Amino acid sequence: MGQPRLFSLIDKACYDYELIENGDRILIGASGGKDSTALIEYFANRAKRKNCGFEYKALHVQSEFGGVLPLNIMELFEKWQVPFERVVIDVQGRLKDGRKMNCYWCSTQRRTELNDYAIKNGYNKICLGHHMDDVLETFLMNAIGKGELSTMIPKLKYNKYPVSIIRPLYYADVPLIVEHAKNMGYFGYTCTCDFQDNSTRKDARSKLDVLTDGDYQKKAMLLKALKNVNLEYLPTAESKRRYN
Numbered sequence: 295m296g297q298p299r300l301f302s303l304i305d306k307a308c309y310d311y312e313l314i315e316n317g318d319r320i321l322i323g324a325s326g327g328k329d330s331t332a333l334i335e336y337f338a339n340r341a342k343r344k345n346c347g348f349e350y351k352a353l354h355v356q357s358e359f360g361g362v363l364p365l366n367i368m369e370l371f372e373k374w375q376v377p378f379e380r381v382v383i384d385v386q387g388r389l390k391d392g393r394k395m396n397c398y399w400c401s402t403q404r405r406t407e408l409n410d411y412a413i414k415n416g417y418n419k420i421c422l423g424h425h426m427d428d429v430l431e432t433f434l435m436n437a438i439g440k441g442e443l444s445t446m447i448p449k450l451k452y453n454k455y456p457v458s459i460i461r462p463l464y465y466a467d468v469p470l471i472v473e474h475a476k477n478m479g480y481f482g483y484t485c486t487c488d489f490q491d492n493s494t495r496k497d498a499r500s501k502l503d504v505l506t507d508g509d510y511q512k513k514a515m516l517l518k519a520l521k522n523v524n525l526e527y528l529p530t531a532e533s534k535r536r537y538n
Contacts, residue, residue: 297339300474303465304336311448313419313460314340316347320460321417323408324352324371324378326363328475329423331370333462335478337421338374350421351377353411355404357384370480383407412457425463425471430516431498438501439494445520467513 296302308314322337324330330352337350352371354363363380371378383403412420424446433445450459463471475481506512 298474298477300332300466300470301336301339303470304333304462307448307462307464311464313449313462314348318348318419319417320348320350320419320421321408321412321415322350322352322421323404323423324354324363325423326354326367327423328471328481329425329463331367331480332471332474333421333423334371334376335374336462338376351379351417353408354378354380355407356380356382357404367480381407381411409455409457413455418456419458419460421460421462423463424461426465426467426513426517427499427502429464430502430513431495433520434498434501435494438498465514465517467510469508470510
């Protein structure tokens with residue numbers, strides 16, 4: 295019996311973008327949601343392969359928002375023999391005077407904790423659960439909101455820090471991850487924070503659904519288009535100089 299389709303797509307992303315290399319020490323952000331749990335399941339399985347060549351650990355950044363990881367997720371980590379650790383932070387207590395709590399601030403603080411932990415403990419890569427839909431939604435948000443063609447990339451090397459960000463779910467869309475999580479019994483946990491305000495992303499998500507009809511192949515073609523940029527037929531600053 296072959297491996298799940300989700301894992302095959304993660305394998306492909308890892309191969310195409312060299313996301314996992316010999317000697318890597320990889321820190322995975324564990325939120326308890328379907329995306330990060332699917333990644334952790336993948337790493338637990340891959341670590342059992344002969345000569346896997348890397349180390350990994352799952353780190354849960356626990357704050358006053360969202361609560362502790364569900365018991366069933368913790369039981370799965372134990373079953374999968376996942377190296378795991380939890381750090382607790384006071385997100386709201388870090389707010390400066392006059393600032394209001396929001397989802398962006400919370401996510402920034404959790405990302406900072408992942409980054410600090412990785413640097414202090416010798417991890418050279420941080421693995422995040424962003425998937426194909428996140429990438430395409432971010433592309434639409436930046437294009438419409440900023441007038442800029444940019445998005446998340448599968449592998450990002452920080453200039454200021456000795457770590458890289460990797461996104462192995464780059465080729466996986468939400469329906470596939472949901473299907474896999476349901477089959478494995480860990481679908482359903484979501485953040486219950488009262489400060490969530492993702493209206494901009496929700497709007498981008500609805501636009502993406504209109505563009506692709508939710509079809510995986512159409513999403514994949516849109517993702518492919520981001521890599522096949524023909525600057526001769528785009529009104530860039532260079533083309534303006536060339537033809538004026």
